Amino acid sequence: xxxxxxxxxxxxxxxxxxxxxxxxxxxxxxxxxxxxxxxxxxxxxxxxxxxxxxxxxxxxxxxxxxxxxxxxxxxxxxxxxxxxxxxxxxxxxxxxxxxxxxxxxxxxxxxxxxxx
Amino acid sequence: xxxxxxxxxxxxxxxxxxxxxxxxxxxxxxxxxxxxxxxxxxxxxxxxxxxxxxxxxxxxxxxxxxxxxxxxxxxxxxxxxxxxxxxxxxxxxxxxxxxxxxxxxxxxxxxxxx
Numbered sequence: 001x002x003x004x005x006x007x008x009x010x011x012x013x014x015x016x017x018x019x020x021x022x023x024x025x026x027x028x029x030x031x032x033x034x035x036x037x038x039x040x041x042x043x044x045x046x047x048x049x050x051x052x053x054x055x056x057x058x059x060x061x062x063x064x065x066x067x068x069x070x071x072x073x074x075x076x077x078x079x080x081x082x083x084x085x086x087x088x089x090x091x092x093x094x095x096x097x098x099x100x101x102x103x104x105x106x107x108x109x110x111x112x113x114x115x116x
Numbered sequence: 117x118x119x120x121x122x123x124x125x126x127x128x129x130x131x132x133x134x135x136x137x138x139x140x141x142x143x144x145x146x147x148x149x150x151x152x153x154x155x156x157x158x159x160x161x162x163x164x165x166x167x168x169x170x171x172x173x174x175x176x177x178x179x180x181x182x183x184x185x186x187x188x189x190x191x192x193x194x195x196x197x198x199x200x201x202x203x204x205x206x207x208x209x210x211x212x213x214x215x216x217x218x219x220x221x222x223x224x225x226x227x228x229x230x
Contacts, residue, residue, distance in 0.1 A: 004160075031216065042120075042207050042220030043161070056216075091161065098216070105218065107153075107161035 002026060004108035006092050012114045013082045021077045021111045025094030032075050033105060034067055035091040043091050049075060050098060082115045089113070118143045118210050122221035130229050135195045137224050139208030142189065147213035150184065150191045155223070156204040164206075167191065168213075198228045 005024045013019050025032050031050055035043035036059075046065070048056040051072035060067070064083075069075040079086055089110040097103035119142040129135050141150065152164040165177065167184050174183050183192045195202055205223040 033216070035218075040222070042209070042222050043218070044220070045217045048216055089159065093161075095216075102149075102214070104163050104166070106163065109158060109160040112159075 004092055004094055004106055006090075006108040006111050008111060009109060010112050010114075012116065014116055015082060015084060017082055018078065018080045019082055019113065021079075021090050021113070023075045023077070023092030023094075023108060025073065025075070025092070026096075026106055027073075029094035029096050029106075031095040031098060031103070031105075032069055033093040033095075034075070034077050035093065036061075037089040037091055037110070039088070046077070046090075079113075082113075084115050087113055087115045118145075118148075118212070118219035120208050120210050120219055120221035122208055122224050124224045125222075126225045126227070128227045128229065129198055131200060132197050133228075135198050135202070135226055135228075137193045137195075137206050137208070137226070139191045139193065139221060140189055141191065141208070141210050143210060143212065145212040149211050149213065151209040151211070151218065152182070152191075152193045153207045153209060153220075154204045155207065161207065165193070195226075198226075200228050200230050202226060203228045 007022045034046040037043040046059040049069040064080045066078045091110045093105040093107045095103040095105045121140045148169045150167045153161045179196045181194045207223045208221045209218045
């Protein structure tokens with residue numbers, strides 16, 4: 001299909017390891033978002049890209065979290081020195097335009113990260 | 117800051133019953149959008165409806181309907197004649213006008229039994 005895809009779907013990491021989560025947005029979508037969803041909670045905003053520019057990273061919980069989208073398409077969320085509190089589902093979303101209020105965000109299936 | 121509250125944690129119904137999901141929100145913005153998303157067991161959030169704060173007209177789309185009341189800051193969602201495939205977690209969300217951030221509630225798990 002032509003939806004948002006994410007890989008891997010599941011990732012188990014030992015505490016202290018680095019991980020990289022990949023997102024392939026819908027082709028042609030300008031905006032890309034990362035959200036973190038803790039167990040039993042709603043998604044929480046992490047960061048926003050407009051093409052290759054990271055315009056907002058206010059939701060990243062610490063400097064261990066880093067996201068990039070170098071060519072304005074695929075994005076990678078990297079977590080360094082993982083901690084147990086990083087265990088969550090990481091959701092990627094993309095939208096055609098620039099603002100959530102007028103432009104639907106389409107979500108991928110998420111990557112479930114478990115840190116042991 | 118935005119806040120979305122979904123007081124119902126879980127709802128269980130028998131197939132063909134109607135299900136109403138409550139959503140209450142807080143915002144200082146005068147214009148904003150409200151959303152409902154569905155998250156089936158597969159994990160991806162599926163967009164269902166969007167409503168702007170300018171228009172309080174309630175609508176029906178197939179088996180879905182919503183009741184937006186600005187005076188009580190509520191945006192309730194109803195599934196009519198529920199089906200087993202409706203079993204999922206449903207999230208209410210809010211975004212200020214021309215903003216890209218979605219603020220989600222904690223979700224309501226709906227289980228429809230055959």
